[in-house]
Amino acid sequence: MHLQQTISQRISEALTAVYNITVDAGQLALQPTRKEFKGSFTFVTFPYTKQAGKGPEQIGQELGDYLKANAPEVNDYNVVKGFLNLVIEEEVWLNLLREIMQNPDHGQATPSGHNVLVEYSSPNTNKPLHLGHLRNNFLGYSVAEIMKANGHNVTKANLVNDRGIHICKSMLAYQKMGNNETPQSSGIKGDHLAGKYYVLFDRAYKEEIDELVAQGMDKEEAKKKAPLILEAQTMLKKWEEGDTETVDLWRKMNGWVYEGFDETYRNIGVDFDKFYYESETYTLGKERVEEGLEKGVFTKRPDGSVWVDLTEDGLDEKLLLRADGTSVYITQDLGTAELKYEDFQYNESIYVVADEQNYHFQVLKAVLKKLGKPYAEGINHLSYGMVDLPSGKMKSREGTVVDADELVQEMIDTARQQTEELGKIEGFTAEQAQQLYYTLAMGALKYFLLKVDPKKRMLFNPQESIDFRGNTGPFIQYTHARISAILRKATEMGIPVEATSFGDFKNLHETEQEVITLLVNYPAVVKEAGKLYAPSIMASYAYELAKAYNRFYQEISIFNETDEQARNFRIALSAMVARFIRQSMGLLGIQVPERM
RNA sequence: GGCCCCGUAGCUCAGCUGGAUAGAGCAACUGCCUUCUAAGCAGUAGGUCUUUGGUUCGAAUCCAAACGGGGUCACCA
Numbered sequence: 001m002h003l004q005q006t007i008s009q010r011i012s013e014a015l016t017a018v019y020n021i022t023v024d025a026g027q028l029a030l031q032p033t034r035k036e037f038k039g040s041f042t043f044v045t046f047p048y049t050k051q052a053g054k055g056p057e058q059i060g061q062e063l064g065d066y067l068k069a070n071a072p073e074v075n076d077y078n079v080v081k082g083f084l085n086l087v088i089e090e091e092v093w094l095n096l097l098r099e100i101m102q103n104p105d106h107g108q109a110t111p112s113g114h115n116v117l118v119e120y121s122s123p124n125t126n127k128p129l130h131l132g133h134l135r136n137n138f139l140g141y142s143v144a145e146i147m148k149a150n151g152h153n154v155t156k157a158n159l160v161n162d163r164g165i166h167i168c169k170s171m172l173a174y175q176k177m178g179n180n181e182t183p184q185s186s187g188i189k190g191d192h193l194a195g196k197y198y199v200l201f202d203r204a205y206k207e208e209i210d211e212l213v214a215q216g217m218d219k220e221e222a223k224k225k226a227p228l229i230l231e232a233q234t235m236l237k238k239w240e241e242g243d244t245e246t247v248d249l250w251r252k253m254n255g256w257v258y259e260g261f262d263e264t265y266r267n268i269g270v271d272f273d274k275f276y277y278e279s280e281t282y283t284l285g286k287e288r289v290e291e292g293l294e295k296g297v298f299t300k301r302p303d304g305s306v307w308v309d310l311t312e313d314g315l316d317e318k319l320l321l322r323a324d325g326t327s328v329y330i331t332q333d334l335g336t337a338e339l340k341y342e343d344f345q346y347n348e349s350i351y352v353v354a355d356e357q358n359y360h361f362q363v364l365k366a367v368l369k370k371l372g373k374p375y376a377e378g379i380n381h382l383s384y385g386m387v388d389l390p391s392g393k394m395k396s397r398e399g400t401v402v403d404a405d406e407l408v409q410e411m412i413d414t415a416r417q418q419t420e421e422l423g424k425i426e427g428f429t430a431e432q433a434q435q436l437y438y439t440l441a442m443g444a445l446k447y448f449l450l451k452v453d454p455k456k457r458m459l460f461n462p463q464e465s466i467d468f469r470g471n472t473g474p475f476i477q478y479t480h481a482r483i484s485a486i487l488r489k490a491t492e493m494g495i496p497v498e499a500t501s502f503g504d505f506k507n508l509h510e511t512e513q514e515v516i517t518l519l520v521n522y523p524a525v526v527k528e529a530g531k532l533y534a535p536s537i538m539a540s541y542a543y544e545l546a547k548a549y550n551r552f553y554q555e556i557s558i559f560n561e562t563d564e565q566a567r568n569f570r571i572a573l574s575a576m577v578a579r580f581i582r583q584s585m586g587l588l589g590i591q592v593p594e595r596m
Numbered sequence: 597g598g599c600c601c602c603g604u605a606g607c608u609c610a611g612c613u614g615g616a617u618a619g620a621g622c623a624a625c626u627g628c629c630u631u632c633u634a635a636g637c638a639g640u641a642g643g644u645c646u647u648u649g650g651u652u653c654g655a656a657u658c659c660a661a662a663c664g665g666g667g668u669c670a671c672c673a
Contacts, residue, residue, distance in 0.1 A: 034616065044615055046653060056653090082653090083616060127609085278673095305671065314599080322671045329673050349611040358600065359668055385601085386666085393666095422635065440635090444673055452609065455601080457666070459608065463622095468635050470621040471609080478635050524658070540610065543620085554628095574632095596635075 003073070003096065003520060004030060007041050007086065010071040015062050017070075019052040032517075038078055039085030040517065046082040056082030090508050093516050100519055100576060107522045107583060109151030109378055116143040116152040117344050120352035121270070124161045125257040126170045127195035129404040131460060132354070132394065135449045138589060139384055140352040141270040142450060142535035145587045147350075150530035155344050158168055158272040159336065162254055163279040168235040170194050171249050172228065173201035183256050189263065189405065190256030202397075204228055227289050264405055269442065269589055271317040274343070275466055276336060282327060284335025288371065297370045306361045313366045315359075320367070333364050334371075341375045348378040350533065355383040355455070382533045386458030387449075404461070412440035414466045424596060440474050443590045447473030450588050451539040471543055476581060479546035480592040483578040486558060490571045502569035511552035515573060518545045522580050526587070535588055542584040549577045 005025065012025040033039040043057040052059050057079055064077035076087040100106045120140020120393055123129060129137075133151060140156070147154045174181075174197045183190045205228045212222035223229070238246040265271065289306050292298035298308050298320060306321040320331055327335075351361060361381035368376035387394065394401045415437040419425055423434045448465040452458045468474035490497065508516075522541070529537040558574070561567040584593050 029613090029615085037616080042616085046615070049653080083615065161673075263648080303671095316599095316669075317672055324671085326671085328671065332673090354667095355601075357669060357673090360673090362600090383601090418635080423631085424635075456609090457602075461608070461622095464608070467622075470635095472621085472635090474635060475621095480632080482633055482636085489632065536610090539621095547620090550636060551638090553632080554634095557632070559632055588673085596633085 002524075003088070003092065004041065005135050006073060007071075007088075010067055010073065011043055011063065012209040014066045014070070015048070018062050018066050019048070019059075021048060021051050033085050037080060037083075038076075039084050039087045040513075041086045041088070042080060043084040043086065055129060060084040062244075070509055090506060092521075093508065093513065094502075094505070096520050097516050097573065097576065099592070101497075101499040101572060107526050107580070108149055109523070109527070110149040114152045114347040115344050116144075116154050117157055117340055117346040117349045118147065118154060118352065118453060119157045119159055119340075119350065120144075121272070122159045122161060122353070123261065124164075124166060125191075125194065125254050126166045126198045127396075128191040128260065130190070130394070130396075131402040131404065131407060134268065134404050134407070134445070135384060135387050135458075136352055136354070137265075137270045139266060139382065139451050139454055139535060141589045142538070142587060143350065143352065143382060143533050144339055145589065146526065146529050146538065147527045149587060152348075155273045155346075156165065156271065157274045157276060157340070159278065159281075161278050163239070163250075163282060165232055165236050166198070167250065167254075168232045168239065169201040169205075170198040171246075171253055172232050172235055173197040173204070174253060175249065183259070189260045190258070191260030191264070191404070193260075194257045201228065201232075254267065267348075267408060268404070269591075276339070281336050281339060282332050284339060285331035285333070286321065286325075286326055286335075288334040288338060289331065292320070292367075292371055295371065308367055308370065310363065310366050310370075313362075315363055315366060318363055318367070330360065330367070333360075334367060337364070337368060337375070337379065338373075341373075345516060346375060346378055347365075348380060349375065350380050350382050352382045355385055355457075357381070358383050361380070380533075382454065384454040387458055387460050390459065390461055408441065408445070410462075411445050411466060412437050415440040418466075418468060419596070427593075436596055439591050439593050440468070440477065440532045440596065443473030443477050443585075443592075444468065445473075446590050447476070447539060450535045451543075453536045454534060473585075474596075476542050476546040476594050477584060477590075478596055479549055480578055480581045480585075481594060481596040482553065483549070483574045483581075484594040486571065486574050487578065491561065495568060495571055497572050497575045499572075501572055503565045505563075505565040505569045507566075509552070509556055511548065511555055512570070512573060514548045515545070515577060518548055519576055519580055522584070525584075529587070532590055536586050538584050542588070545577060545581060545584070549574075550582075 008025040008028045008030050011028055011030070012023055015021040015023055029044060031042050031044070033042045043063070045056045045063070048059055049056055060079035060082065064079060064086075067074045067086065068077055072091050073088055074086050075089040078085050080556045118140055121133065121137050123133060144154050177200055180198065181193070183193055186193060189194065205226055208226040208228055209219065209222045212226060213219055217225070235246060239250060266520065289298060292299060292308065293306065298306050300306050303323040305319060305323040307317050309317050309322055311317065318330065319328060322328060333377070337349065340346065353361070358381065361379070361383070364378045365376060368379060388404065389400065391400060419433075419437060419440070425436065428436065444466055487497070495501070518541075523539045525537060529535065557568065558567060558570045561570065585592050
């Protein structure tokens with residue numbers, strides 16, 4: 001049983017014994033004691049004054065006396081107003097540390113048997129990835145890892161938006177202006193090459209609109225009547241009809257884009273177990289519409305379009321199928337939800353999608369519920385906020401988007417520069433140095449994007465993102481490197497890192513106590529992060545752990561300690577901190593170096 | 597306008613299943629490297645938790661309204 005549960009149980013027993021009050025241990029609010037007071041757990045007595053017929057302080061005293069006498073885990077207590085602070089026996093903490101050392105699965109939940117699908121990334125194939133995609137990719141990868149740690153069977157899926165008018169735009173521009181340029185001939189990465197033509201299309205399209213407006217046409221009309229957009233629409237129709245020339249071009253250009261994406265994905269360290277392509281799924285969902293009509297939960301209007309009425313759910317009426325029988329966005333998603341269920345029998349299906357689609361996912365879930373789908377309840381939207389720049393919103397039309405590949409390269413360059421300035425790479429081979437720059441760059445970037453609560457809109461400040469001090473990825477990585485140095489030295493000296501190595505060591509220093517408390521808490525943090533789909537919780541934890549360790553490191557000497565058991569204890573403690581820094585950072589997709 | 601989200605130190609963010617004097621980092625200032633990595637540690641300063649009401653022994657946290665910011669209300673995706 002976990003220590004906190006044990007203590008809750010003891011307090012519950014004490015309440016019964018002293019006041020004849022019956023409270024389930026699970027209902028008791030037990031909180032960590034604030035740093036300025038002595039103790040580890042605090043019990044608030046205010047809520048029990050009526051039932052006990054006594055003042056909050058007296059209750060604290062009486063419960064404290066009882067616990068000190070009857071609870072073997074409780075060493076001492078103090079009462080401040082209505083707060084009963086409990087001091088736990090040192091031996092209890094040391095035993096917990098021994099348990100952690102002997103349990104390689106501390107923080108890895110037992111298999112739940114649940115299948116969890118995490119869909120993330122889901123890029124369009126007409127332009128390269130940008131900063132917003134990075135938040136999406138890092139979140140998706142991290143949540144998937146966190147769900148694994150919570151014992152679930154996780155599948156990472158990527159639903160690629162590889163068709164539609166936007167793809168045709170870059171195809172059309174390429175057809176007109178491409179001169180058979182290829183990634184090989186131009187030296188431009190495939191996704192960037194496609195993006196180049198998308199931009200060229202947009203430019204030419206705008207010129208056409210301006211011209212039409214100059215001739216006196218209304219702007220809205222001009223947008224619809226410009227020859228280029230009409231051509232793109234014709235191309236989309238040809239694509240849907242399977243026109244060979246169009247499909248070949250589409251294949252060729254998408255192929256370039258996929259090569260580019262693969263490289264970026266590899267570079268940023270994310271991966272997928274399953275790819276879905278919209279070109280293969282966009283017609284799905286019509287059967288679901290049929291099903292809904294049969295069940296009488298959808299209605300067909302005289303013009304042939306199909307609708308669902310969600311006003312009872314506090315939503316609106318929603319179109320599910322056009323009058324001409326073609327699909328809309330939601331139709332496809334109904335289809336893919338079913339397809340994913342057929343493929344993976346998920347208990348939970350997480351969609352990592354920006355918060356501008358909150359309404360869409362409410363509708364999707366509501367419609368699936370109306371259809372009586374058993375998997376509807378497991379549909380969850382991990383909605384995240386947009387990434388803003390100091391200059392404001394990112395707008396592709398205004399060219400203010402931050403390109404993912406460029407950003408990563410800049411981070412690496414900065415890492416190199418800072419590391420060289422500090423003279424930290426003595427004894428590194430060129431290859432090792434390069435590896436370190438990469439690890440630090442990605443650590444800084446990922447941590448910066450993941451430390452903020454996903455739900456919140458966030459500001460990306462380039463200067464702060466490459467900071468290596470304070471609440472940053474590299475600070476945590478640095479702590480790991482420091483510990484690694486200690487462990488190397490311990491190994492050289494032949495000191496074993498084992499649960500038995502510190503014998504009956506006693507007299508924990510305050511900083512050591514803090515560190516152990518954090519290590520003990522690790523599984524609860526993993527659970528919480530999984531429940532809330534919040535990598536930010538893991539990030540905070542890793543930071544707290546690193547900070548607590550650095551305090552300890554600064555105040556207490558390890559190798560100058562003459563008491564062998566104390567020295568061995570500190571080495572063992574250090575080894576555990578390294579392990580849980582590595583693990584919690586691993587759940588964020590961040591690697592930690594041995595030296596830096 | 598309807599619905600949804602957000603508003604905490606100069607800046608970026610924690611805290612939000614109600615509990616003690618509201619915490620970090622950055623920026624500013626002061627100390628600490630002949631000792632295990634100073635990418636570190638300790639400290640000073642900085643707050644009417646947007647405002648007003650309500651619930652409560654107790655509210656940054658829950659409820660309501662106002663103000664400010666964002667999103668969304670497409671036969672786009």
